[in-house]
Amino acid sequence: MIDALGEPQSVLVLGGTSEIALATIKEMPRNRLRRVVLAGRPSPALDAAVAELASLNISGAEAVEFDAKNTDSHGPIIDSIFDAADVDLVILAFGLLGDQMVAEEDPSHAVELATVNYTGSVSAGLHIARRLKHQGHGTLVVLSSVAGDRARRSNYVYGSTKAGLDAFAQGLDAALAGTGAHVLIVRPGFVRTKMTSHLPEAPMTTNPEDVAEIIVASLKKGRHTVYAPGPLRFVMAGLKVLPKQIFRKLPS
């Protein structure tokens, strides 16, 4: 259960190797966490994430096999996690950045991005929502992206999957009103992670720890959407209304 000071006791991460999600867990008081489930495809990275949490004295860390693309498996996997005990906080963190140029040459790559980032999230998100509603409490954190705010030439396939995910999450939050469950949509800008290490940094670049701090603070405030860093909200508001002739000339 989340306590009076807003600290959760149990966390489920879908996309268990997500650097932002792991940084978020590390941002929480360690003596309150009793169970951390890292769900993802079996990999040395997933095992390493579990081992790292254990080495930080975060108790109850475990890995669970989960594949975003295998939507038929989502229901049973999520049910078994929630059947064992309540989950206070779910971080929907899986996603592929992909390669825009490859996607344009090979649409099957674009389909893969759409399947993981959008279809997989819709499936998992609905199963999570069903269980949060059933237990009468809990928060689903959805890692969206500013890339979904306005499509850009350089990454519009990825951006469109995040736009779809973001719209889905907004609607899901509305649907959960009055059930005790909430959705927190997080829209980071450029974050220094292994997913982006090959890319040139954009203005207002942050680290996973910065995003984590914003997520934890937003959870305590009960917010529903947040940008990371916060001022990106205003930058994106401006970009969204910029005439396309100018928008397209901005450096990507």
Next chain:
Amino acid sequence: MTASGTATRTEALTGWGRTMSTVATVVPAIHENEMANYIREASSRGVLARGLGRSYGDAAQSGGAIVFDMTTYNNFSLDQATMTVTAQAGASIDEILREIVPLGFFVPVTAGTRIITVGGAIAADIHGKNHHRDGSFGAHVLEITLLDGAGIVHTYTGNDPEFWATIGGMGLTGVILSATFTVIPIQSSYITVDTERAKNLDDVMSRMIERDHEYKYSVAWIDTVATSGRGVITRGDHATAEQCMQDGVTNYFDYDPKNIATAPGLVPSGLLNRWSVRAFNEGWYRKHPTHRTGELQRLGAFFHPLDGVQEWNRIYGPKGFLQYQFQVPDSAGYLVGHTLQKLREVGALSFLTVLKRFGPGNQAPLSFPQAGWTLAADVPAGVDGLGRTLDELDALIAAEGGRLYLAKDSRQSPSNFARTYPRLNDWREIRDRMDPNRVFTSDLSRRLAI
């Protein structure tokens, strides 16, 4: 609607501190057979009884569960010959007092609010200003009737372990249906009160040690803003008819406490600040005389001063508040001052901080009171660094053999709880017999893995 035709409602529930709400299906309690049906048909989310929601944390809520609103199950009767009241669990102490005080009786123990139910008083094993002399509410209960985890009705007395597991059992051993408890005869609805101001915390504590035993009721209010820990001790006894007569009071049993005000619905979170709290504490200290004896106060004014202001819990604003109440043995009395200092350092400003001496505890495994000191401080939940400060205090209190009150707790860790209630495993054995499938669950029981 599963078990019958009673109208259910989906409702977000919180404790008195207005933190951590969860949503449950609330069922007005009407008939025991219907409640038994709900228990037999319970889902994995379970069932819980809720009274008037005065526990501060998450004791009377349970996300996704069936929560019986017991306040509709509230008949009671007084037997003047045996000086007992038999009440359904949802009857409130307020309703009972309005009936029995004019007849010359009073409840054996009352908390700082009378807006609680008999079921809640038993489940939390409440204590009052007379604990040093009379023990907690459970010590005055003769019989408890409850529905167990199979929906079967049992009646227990002090010879049964189930009776003691239910006292202080936070509603986790079953749904208390009714109980019989003793009442005390009174000669008036007044208390003769002696008030003294003490200039610092040592002074407060030594005066309490020296003379508490001379009074039936005793409590001290502590100024948490002043670093001295100065305070006001108020002690009293039920006024006799003669004392009332001397004071010109003719209507000895007149009893009709009224609401003076209701706190506004929307309170900005900045209302409670260093200055307003300081001003309140200063004013409260000054309003009391240095020394006054034999003042006649009405029962309501003496025992339940805050009940005159409805929904006063709103004054802490949208983030809510918590009450930190712990108990330590006399040998660890220094933790009272240490706690006040730590709360001051972290900026946890408190209006209402109350210090009280406990007498010996009772045989209920989860009952809170034990001989020594208890301090209760209301603090707003939104204070930065509060969690760490309270965790550190928890550890010091635990190391001295003290503990936190479950009816107030909203944040301690499961390990701290288990460490500080050494008879927890005895209690669990009895609970497992009464409710093997753990039908009775609350957010508190999940949070603390009770």
